[in-house]
Amino acid sequence: MKALIAGGSGFIGHALAAGLLGAGHTVLVLSRSASSPLPAGASRLLWDGRAEGAWRGSLEGTDAVVNLCGEGVADAPWTAPRRRVLIDSRVGPTNALVSALSLAKLKPKVLVNASAVGCYGDRGAEPLTEETSRGRGFLADLCALWEEEASKAQALGIRVVLARIGVALSARGGALGRMLLPFKLGLGGRLGPGTQWFPWIHIDDLTGIILAALENPALRGPVNAVSPEPVTNARFTAALGKALRRPALFPVPGFALRLLLGEMSELLLGSQRVEPRAALAAGYRFRHPAVEEALTDLLRTP
Secondary structure, three states: OEEEEEOOOOHHHHHHHHHHHHOOOEEEEEEOOOOOOOOOOOEEEEOOOOOOOHHHHHHOOOOEEEEOOOOOOOOOOOOHHHHHHHHHHHHHHHHHHHHHHHHOOOOOOEEEEEEEHHHHOOOOOOEEOOOOOOOOOHHHHHHHHHHHHHHHHHHHOOEEEEEEEOEEEEOOEHHHHHHHHHHHOOOOOOEOOOOOEEOEEEHHHHHHHHHHHHHOOOOOEEEEEOOOOOEEHHHHHHHHHHHHOOOOOOOEOHHHHHHHHHHHHHHHHOOOEEOOHHHHHOOOOOOOOOHHHHHHHHOOOO
């Protein structure tokens, strides 16, 4: 197929582009940066995330579109201006894509739009599936706006998949990259009580689920992109320490995280026991379902 990835220059987009190319597909990446690295074989087209521009013609005859646009939710405190940036960097480009899709004569068959498990809010030990209602809080509201904009493509006859992504683990960056230094220094440990559920996924399985969503017409609507074996924060941090052969004895009190990060602390202290029922029902087989093996694989010395 011919696939277009919007916002494809980040570590998730890079891995997805490589996976598509490895499967024999043609890949075009819409990117704001002219210098960010892309896998060999991928083509780049610059855009600014708006409806205007020559990039719109690239959608003509494209088979599949993946939208990964959005500023990182953990990159800065959630001040009022930052919240606006987080919303606009998702809703704006998504609106531009859907608007361009409406003008295409030969429309793609499928749009996979990134979302996040943050849509469920802080739910303790409650099992969360694609059928679970939306939660409360800024992240839940952000995901709702994002998903609503993407879902408008359904009226164009395009199958829409909303990939609700957990914490994506990759050796190339993201959350795992930020965790490594304190753990390597022997200063890692659980965050807050450690009993909160931690919805994680190996980058290989994240790209695998997105590829399955592009190819399998049975997948539509919300699809939780998380491991089928959820763990608590305490178990995850213990597994990370073990994979690095370092102790994980220095817990960070919840009150300190709340004082330092404010509402953004829900990223670390919120509990989400998310299950990937849609992916499993569609026959997806996870390559790295267990956190201990997944971390060992990611941290293995080349």
